[in-house]
Amino acid sequence: MRAAILSIGDELLLGEVVDTNAAAIAAGIYALGIHLPLQMTVGDNVHDIVNACRLLAARVEAVVVTGGLGPTVDDVTAMAAAELAGMPLEANPEALAHLRAFAERVAVTLHPANEKQALLPAGAGIIANPVGTACGFSLIHAGCRFFFLPGVPAEMAVMLQGTVLPALAASGMLKSLRTKVFKVSGISEAELGVMLQGVTEGEEVSIAYCVDFPEIQVKVRTEADDEKTAEAMIAAAGGRIRDILGDRIVAEDADTIDTVVAGLFRTRGFTLALAESCTGGLIAKRITDLAGSSAYFLQGFVTYSNLAKIELLRVPGKLLEEKGAVSAEVAIAMARGARERAGSDLALAVTGIAGPDGGTAEKPVGTVFMAVADKNDCRVRRFQFHGDRAQIRLVTSFAALNWLRRELLPKP
Structure with a gap:
């Protein structure tokens, strides 16, 4: 029908x-x-x-x-x-x-x-x-x-x-239609299309792509005369897509990156603290929007000013003067400070320039440094995001959750 x-x-x-x-x-x-x-x-x-x-x-x-x-x-x-x-x-x-x-x-x-x-x-x-x-x-x-x-x-x-x-x-003129959704990060839509080219060739399965900033959704659809056949076709195509994309897939179907990260924290039993500057508490909001987050999220610090970074996270004032608030060194100090103050297993820190002002030739608008600290180490990365202020803050929060997801995934 x-x-x-x-x-x-x-x-x-x-x-x-x-x-x-x-x-x-x-x-x-x-x-x-x-x-x-x-x-x-x-x-x-x-x-x-x-x-x-x-x-x-x-x-x-x-x-x-x-x-x-x-x-x-x-x-x-x-x-x-x-x-x-x-x-x-x-x-x-x-x-x-x-x-x-x-x-x-x-x-x-x-x-x-x-x-x-x-x-x-x-x-x-x-x-x-x-x-x-x-x-x-x-x-x-x-x-x-x-x-x-x-x-x-x-x-x-x-x-x-x-x-x-x-x-x-009640018309009886129905098919078994199935859709499988893969939510993907860290790859462009064009590159994604090339990677999945031919993955469903010769089958009654179609692939569509939908940008839902900042992720891309890969929608796999099929139809059959009965539910069992449709499910088998979707499962086979989905398995091949997982093999190709690996951990670029951040969530599937009704799950989001937020719910996936929440599930990993519950499964692994780790606790978390956050230190946010440019995101202004957006990462903490996304985490605490989900019921049960108090089991693993201990504390969040919104240290927007340099003084807050010094007083709340014990970031050395001299480090801020020499390196600037938006720097790898300050991100590391923020993450370590948050972990020590909260007593958490992990701490994530972000500091960046969301714009529209404040950028320089060396650190343009969209520059973000992110760090994750545990009891043994602290890892830091520089990101260069693009868009307006709201988009930069959103993609920063998404990247932060994605880093936590990768940290929590069982290692091979």
Whole structure:
């Protein structure tokens, strides 16, 4: 089966509101094993809505439509659906009863304008809305089944899960679709494409690449008539990709680098302290955003000024004067100071120039020094990141977590 999504609303078309509904619908449809070749957005215009529906009906077997079922003059979706079906609009008794019952349940007076939401194409099937005023409806045009849902995300989601997806699943025209996601760091998209060229050749498996700064996602997709075959195909392709990319893969599927690092700390039983300058506590935030981080994260120091580095981390003032706050030597002193003050197994320190000012020819904006200290040693690296201030801080936090991940991975 092929399906499409039609989002309706001037606010979506003009970029004033982000269309989260389309993403939720697409995820639900794909999970069923239904192909989704098309998504469209049109404004609140009857002519445009009808034309979009006709175009989609010629391409797919089902369309999920959201938006334009409200009580105001710009809500014209039901009118367009009636024109599409060649049926008149009429007051639907079930929809009208729902309106009145909903108003009574939430103890509000139903405005007469709301009764417009009960005007639906004659013969349309009702889709119940347990959390809002507007019922959805379904109809068939040119052999294509249309589901019309409200644009309010909370209402749409309940109706999608409760009615639309079960109806699509009952069609029986489904495939087993599978996607495997590898999240990769430390390599460019072009280089990654070359490395994986031909890895799925001769198989019914495709690879797509998506940049989700600062990582690249490799999405491996396949379909089969049954779940077991699809899983086997994905597993075989995934194994070859792991062999090629090795520890450049920082996470898979729903995991993130943050959750992977958290899992490694729990598994290895190590504790951590942080000393942050240019990131201003962003690394600590990412770590403590995850429940249970208190088991391994002991303490964080945000030492933005030189005085804070001296007083909190015992970085020698003379070292700051001679080498500068953004230097390998100061990063090492920060990491060692944080580990000693916190009594942790590991300590990571970052100091850099996030910009937009402060760069020099020797140390341009984006220069970051990072150090990791343990009881035996302290290792330091210089990074040169690019982007605006927010991007440099984000990629620095990502690189810091990635270094911790590599430190915690079992050594061969």
